[in-house]
Amino acid sequence: MAKAEHHDSVRSWVVWIVSITAYLIAVTQRTSFGVAGLEATDRFDASASILATFSVVQLVVYAGLQIPVGILVDRWGPRAMITGGAALMMVGQLLLAMADSVGAGLVGRFFVGAGDAMTFVSVIRLLPIWFSGYRIPMLTQATGMVGQLGQLLSLIPFVALLHAWSWTPAFLSLAALSVLGFVLALVLISNGPLSNEVPPAPARARVLLSNAWREPGTRLGFWTHFTTQFTTNVFLLTWGYPFLVSGQGVSPATASGLLSIFVLVALVAGPVLGSAVARHPHRRSAIAFNVIGAIALSWLVVLLWPGQAPMWLLVVLIVCVALGGPASMIAFDFARTFNPSHVIGTATGIVNVGGFLAALVTVYVVGWLLDLQQKAAGSGAELYSLDAFRWALSFQFLVLFGGVIGMVITRNKARRNMAARGDYTPRSARGLSGRTEIE
Numbered sequence: 156m157a158k159a160e161h162h163d164s165v166r167s168w169v170v171w172i173v174s175i176t177a178y179l180i181a182v183t184q185r186t187s188f189g190v191a192g193l194e195a196t197d198r199f200d201a202s203a204s205i206l207a208t209f210s211v212v213q214l215v216v217y218a219g220l221q222i223p224v225g226i227l228v229d230r231w232g233p234r235a236m237i238t239g240g241a242a243l244m245m246v247g248q249l250l251l252a253m254a255d256s257v258g259a260g261l262v263g264r265f266f267v268g269a270g271d272a273m274t275f276v277s278v279i280r281l282l283p284i285w286f287s288g289y290r291i292p293m294l295t296q297a298t299g300m301v302g303q304l305g306q307l308l309s310l311i312p313f314v315a316l317l318h319a320w321s322w323t324p325a326f327l328s329l330a331a332l333s334v335l336g337f338v339l340a341l342v343l344i345s346n347g348p349l350s351n352e353v354p355p356a357p358a359r360a361r362v363l364l365s366n367a368w369r370e371p372g373t374r375l376g377f378w379t380h381f382t383t384q385f386t387t388n389v390f391l392l393t394w395g396y397p398f399l400v401s402g403q404g405v406s407p408a409t410a411s412g413l414l415s416i417f418v419l420v421a422l423v424a425g426p427v428l429g430s431a432v433a434r435h436p437h438r439r440s441a442i443a444f445n446v447i448g449a450i451a452l453s454w455l456v457v458l459l460w461p462g463q464a465p466m467w468l469l470v471v472l473i474v475c476v477a478l479g480g481p482a483s484m485i486a487f488d489f490a491r492t493f494n495p496s497h498v499i500g501t502a503t504g505i506v507n508v509g510g511f512l513a514a515l516v517t518v519y520v521v522g523w524l525l526d527l528q529q530k531a532a533g534s535g536a537e538l539y540s541l542d543a544f545r546w547a548l549s550f551q552f553l554v555l556f557g558g559v560i561g562m563v564i565t566r567n568k569a570r571r572n573m574a575a576r577g578d579y580t581p582r583s584a585r586g587l588s589g590r591t592e593i594e
């Protein structure tokens with residue numbers, strides 16, 4: 156991509172800092188309900204499965220809105236979407252602050268999920284507007300990393316507020332945080348000089364979607380996100396903790412320590428992968444395949460290990476699974492570089508469905524397989540035994556395999572298209588030609 160005059164300017168950095176602040180706030184809103192589980196159980200007089208419904212509703216809303224959001228980012232620009240997202244999250248947290256029934260709480264969580272869904276894709280869309288190509292892979296990684304710090308805001312100050320002030324004031328302060336995000340985004344984010352490139356009137360949604368989907372590079376991004384990210388989500392959102400504690404016999408405190416390795420790995424691996432992608436854009440899918448190989452191999456060894464795995468092996472597993480988070484950001488690079496600028500939002504939305512869809516399916520099927528084995532073993536059988544986990548978590552290999560097939564097919568298709576345009580040769584794939592932006 157040619158460097159425009161406004162690229163990498165002071166204004167660019169202001170827009171980026173404000174937009175990642177909006178994303179950080181969105182991740183805080185996203186993760187706030189999870190850390191208030193015990194208080195929510197009391198407030199709504201809820202069972203574990205009702206509590207789980209709150210997370211599922213939020214994830215389904217998030218994943219389901221990615222494509223509409225991507226299309227709207229291309230039509231209205233990222234600024235409207237980030238400010239709109241902050242407004243929706245504010246409404247959602249207000250409703251949650253006042254809610255005293257499960258139904259009212261779920262409506263609040265629906266709004267939070269919808270506002271959250273509008274943020275990340277818009278922030279990623281701002282990067283090629285404001286920065287030159289070589290900076291974008293690093294900034295994409297940095298965006299992902301900063302966003303994850305939002306989880307710390309939920310874990311530390313929000314939990315402290317919840318304990319000191321109770322439910323309503325704590326959730327009202329989260330609503331106030333989104334007001335801050337709204338005002339900052341409204342005042343300081345701009346769609347840039349390219350904003351007048353938004354394509355004109357009707358049928359745009361269908362056309363944008365079909366243009367983005369027909370591009371094999373978008374589908375390569377979808378499958379890359381699908382395959383790299385889902386094991387991280389499955390581990391962090393649901394099955395990691397019970398697998399470690401009940402399956403592997405690790406103490407709850409050690410399990411929490413092991414889960415915090417995810418943040419460490421993201422902080423270290425993000426810049427490494429970002430600079431690798433910036434220096435070797437022709438190696439992007441190879442980098443993703445290596446991470447996927449490490450995830451599959453580490454799971455294979457842990458699940459085949461006779462008895463409980465030693466601590467060093469569990470650490471290796473978690474490091475490999477955690478690499479999936481930063482590796483999944485490569486998928487957005489495919490969306491950006493294979494599509495014309497007026498379709499990048501839509502393509503980014505499509506890509507961002509991948510990992511969340513794979514995670515939703517896997518979380519559900521693993522739970523179903525655990526239940527099934529318990530039923531088959533008869534009454535009194537342990538739900539979370541190590542052997543039950545071995546079979547249930549093996550479902551991940553099917554998803555990994557399906558994702559890799561999708562990646563190989565779409566990568567080959569992307570290469571064929573590029574070869575037809577004269578943009579790809581086996582030499583360029585080895586990085587010897589000086590051409591950039593291939594997979």
Ligand SMILES: NCCCC[C@H](N)C(=O)NCC(=O)O
Nearest residue numbers: 275299300421480481483484
């Ligand atoms: N450093 C890991 C960040 C992973 C981010 C992830 N790939 C992603 O797709 N995030 C979307 C979001 O809305 O957070």
